Amino acid sequence: MDDALQQLMALVARLPGLGPRSARRVVLQLMKNRETQLQPLLAALQRVDAALSACDICGNLDTRNPCRICTDPKRDPALLCVVADVADLWALERGRLFAGRYHVLGGMLSALDGVGPDDLSIAQLQARVAGDPPITEVVLAMNATLEGQTTAHFVAEALEGLGAKVTQLAHGVPVGGELDYLDEGTLAQALRLRRPLA
Amino acid sequence: MDDALQQLMALVARLPGLGPRSARRVVLQLMKNRETQLQPLLAALQRVDAALSACDICGNLDTRNPCRICTDPKRDPALLCVVADVADLWALERGRLFAGRYHVLGGMLSALDGVGPDDLSIAQLQARVAGDPPITEVVLAMNATLEGQTTAHFVAEALEGLGAKVTQLAHGVPVGGELDYLDEGTLAQALRLRRPLA
Known part of the structure; x- marks a missing residue:
């Protein structure tokens, strides 16, 4: 070949x-599909390579810097959602679920993969939360995995004393989930965090 | 986004x-890996788009035309292997299994996908087999699927009377195959085509 x-x-x-x-x-x-697939893919890769960069404020990928989310006046500047990766930001944005701004850590703490606190943008997060505009609440939106939760706890400690309320995503039975198919960990969490019927 | x-x-x-x-x-x-992945991928796509074309003789993809296989003097010009796709040619070449030349049909007959005889390079194959250098054997290397076998039979008929012997890949138990895990069709073929022990 x-x-x-x-x-x-x-x-x-x-x-x-x-x-x-x-x-x-x-x-x-x-x-086989040069005109309809290869060449458009080439052009799109070139455009993205030339135009996209990580937002200096939040780490989101955009053609603008600061990104569209950081400069959107309709978003609440006092509300910050911390995600591990741009993919998680996209997942929340797909559902238009969050009206504040984001902070992308750039990964999760992992001893196995050699990712320590200095590899994540935790210092920048501290500066944002301590700086201006004032942040009243930081929502930690991490995976419900060991690494995600370790990272969430580490970030929560790093934000202590900076004046913002720190919250995290709820854990429990996913919507549409059947108890019989759920793992023990999820069931244990759902039971521990049970709430009065509204 | x-x-x-x-x-x-x-x-x-x-x-x-x-x-x-x-x-x-x-x-x-x-x-995330612009220098090590995105930019090399861009360069490779550009190179392939600029340099590669289908061989006018056999349909193989190469930077030369006619391709390296068609111009290789060590290959037997009297032996032709007909494949549906370049991927099948590559599969045979990976094992260095075939010492003749190839003919890529460009697909398989399929009423469902609207692929008829005119969409495949059957006329070119007939011209090659009838032309010069003389072809003594045409090996049909099609998938052992309904579409592959339909195509093989169609091609075999199209080559009738052109003087070349037409053969096809053997069907049977794959090497390393366990009878208990094989489908009925394969077992039936293997039994029907049984041979005396060498």
Whole structure:
């Protein structure tokens, strides 16, 4: 096989969720559909590479810096949602669930992967919460995993004494969830955090 | 989310084996690793788009035309292997299994997908087999699926009377296969095509 092709396939195979076989299928489909797939993909990658950067304030990816969310006057500047990754920010934005602004940590604490507090934007978060405009509430929106919860606790401690209320996402039975299919951990949390019927 | 990003994700999500969620992960990983992943991928796509084309003789993808396989003097010009797709050619080449040349049909007959004989390079195959250099054997290497076998039979009929022997890949128990896990069709074929012990 041609060198250029082989190199392209090796690069595609390194993308998350893809392996050597799916990379071959991807590359072949691109080669078969040059005008409708390969060339538009090339153009989109170039545009994104040239125009996108991480927002200096929150870490969101945008063509503007500061990003559209940080500069949106309709969002509550006193309300801050801390997420591990831009993907989590997108997940919350897809549902238009949050009317404040964000702070992207850039990952989760993980001894296994060698991610320590200095690898995350915790100092910047402290500066934002202590600075201006005043932040009244910080919502920690981390995965309900060991790493996510470790990170949430670490961030909560780092924000102590800065004057903002620190909250986190509720844990419990997911909407549509059937008890019989839920893991013990979720059931234990849901039972511990039980509430009076409204 | 930014328009450029959204467009890129829509394009990535159309690739085989990817969906909206995996497209988001792919794009995020590319954005996080611009120098090591995004830019090399861009360069490789550009190179492939600029340099690669389908071989006029066999349909293989290469930077040369005619391709390296068609011009390789060490390959037997009298032996032709017909495959549906370039991916199948690559599969045979990975194992260095075939010492002749190839003919890529460009797909398989499929009433469901609206692929008829005119969409495949069958006329070109007939011209090759009838032309010069003389072809003594045509090996049909199609998938052992309904569509693959329909295509194989169609091609075999189209080659009738052109003087070449037409053969096809053997069907049977795959190497390492356990009978208990094989489907009925494979077992039936393996039994029907049983051979004396060598």
